[in-house]
Amino acid sequence: MIISDKILTKIIQPRPLQSHKGDFGRVLTIGGNINYGGAIIMATAASVSSGAGLVTCATNKENLTALHARVPEAMFVNYFDKIALSDSIASADVIILGPGLGDDIRAQEIVQVCLTNLRSRHTCIIDGSAITIISQNTHLKELATTSAAQIIYTPHQMEWQRLSHILIPEQTTSTSQKIQAFLNATVILKKYHTEIFHKNRLISTLEIGGPYMATGGMGDTLAGILGGFIAQFNKNHNLNEIIDAAVYFHTYVAQELAKENYVVLPTKLISQIPAVMKKFE
Ligand SMILES: NC(=O)C1=CN([C@@H]2O[C@H](COP(=O)(O)OP(=O)(O)OC[C@H]3O[C@@H](n4cnc5c(N)ncnc54)[C@H](O)[C@@H]3O)[C@@H](O)[C@H]2O)[C@@H](O)CC1
Ligand SMILES: Nc1ncnc2c1ncn2[C@@H]1O[C@H](COP(=O)(O)OP(=O)(O)O)[C@@H](O)[C@H]1O
Numbered sequence: 001m002i003i004s005d006k007i008l009t010k011i012i013q014p015r016p017l018q019s020h021k022g023d024f025g026r027v028l029t030i031g032g033n034i035n036y037g038g039a040i041i042m043a044t045a046a047s048v049s050s051g052a053g054l055v056t057c058a059t060n061k062e063n064l065t066a067l068h069a070r071v072p073e074a075m076f077v078n079y080f081d082k083i084a085l086s087d088s089i090a091s092a093d094v095i096i097l098g099p100g101l102g103d104d105i106r107a108q109e110i111v112q113v114c115l116t117n118l119r120s121r122h123t124c125i126i127d128g129s130a131i132t133i134i135s136q137n138t139h140l141k142e143l144a145t146t147s148a149a150q151i152i153y154t155p156h157q158m159e160w161q162r163l164s165h166i167l168i169p170e171q172t173t174s175t176s177q178k179i180q181a182f183l184n185a186t187v188i189l190k191k192y193h194t195e196i197f198h199k200n201r202l203i204s205t206l207e208i209g210g211p212y213m214a215t216g217g218m219g220d221t222l223a224g225i226l227g228g229f230i231a232q233f234n235k236n237h238n239l240n241e242i243i244d245a246a247v248y249f250h251t252y253v254a255q256e257l258a259k260e261n262y263v264v265l266p267t268k269l270i271s272q273i274p275a276v277m278k279k280f281e
């Protein structure tokens with residue numbers, strides 16, 4: 001199915017008057033080592049801007065000042081503190097694991113803590129470095145595949161090559177779907193005309209977007225929007241439709257900005273999110 005803007009009017013609804021932040025879900029973002037702090041800050045900012053009720057960022061303490069300067073709405077947890085990390089996972093609805101996490105041994109331990117603490121009530125978006133880590137570790141792959149949580153992988157083609165062992169030129173709809181079924185997860189294969197492989201074997205395709213999106217941080221921003229959409233819309237809509245809406249929305253905002261901009265900066269896209277959501281309410 002080709003996704004259209006109809007999905008946005010369906011999913012983005014006016015908020016009930018009698019509501020509070022607790023009604024719009026809790027997102028936990030996990031990532032951002034000392035080299036890639038920007039990735040987790042962008043994912044966190046995108047979750048906040050797309051309407052998650054409460055957002056916590058579990059990251060390297062080096063990123064704390066920048067996080068608070070850029071996204072004071074977000075709370076902070078030191079991701080090396082295993083007890084604090086487990087507690088944050090327990091109280092989250094949606095977890096975004098991996099933007100800028102890196103793939104060293106301590107990052108692998110963080111992925112292990114996250115996967116072992118997932119329960120059926122959780123949705124976990126596995127992005128960036130976490131995909132690379134899981135690709136290289138059979139035990140972690142097994143934990144993800146057998147998890148009771150809803151797992152959503154958001155690979156670009158190179159990350160999908162690592163996870164699926166399908167070389168990029170051989171990544172067709174049918175080869176990708178075979179591996180996605182084996183992973184027991186949704187797969188959002190990011191590229192020009194992104195494809196979404198849902199768990200019930202439906203496939204959604206994006207026919208908007210373009211190279212103005214080829215900027216570092218654009219995928220981190222998508223992970224954040226997915227988190228924000230799932231956290232707040234999960235009660236009233238089915239997960240496949242919310243995922244399609246988030247993926248379409250991310251590219252729609254970029255496409256609008258591309259009318260006046262040669263490249264679309266992820267931070268600029270994030271700043272437009274609330275106003276564009278308002279258009280579809
Ligand atoms: N400001 C930041 O802190 C940033 C941190 N980042 C993080 O850096 C870590 C490594 O991720 P990277 O993706 O940079 O590195 P990877 O090594 O995972 O992938 C990048 C390589 O894949 C190739 N590739 C092939 N097809 C592609 C496609 N369709 N889309 C994208 N790349 C494709 C690229 O040419 C490149 O050589 C991740 O954790 C990521 O979240 C990136 O998001 C960039 C920005
Ligand atoms: N040429 C393109 N056409 C359409 N979308 C693109 C293009 N290049 C990049 N994108 C989109 O930008 C995002 C890039 O994600 P990713 O590579 O994970 O970025 P990062 O990890 O740097 O944040 C994806 O949503 C991808 O579909």
Ligand SMILES: [Mg+2]
Nearest residue numbers: 128156219220
């Ligand atoms: Mg990425």
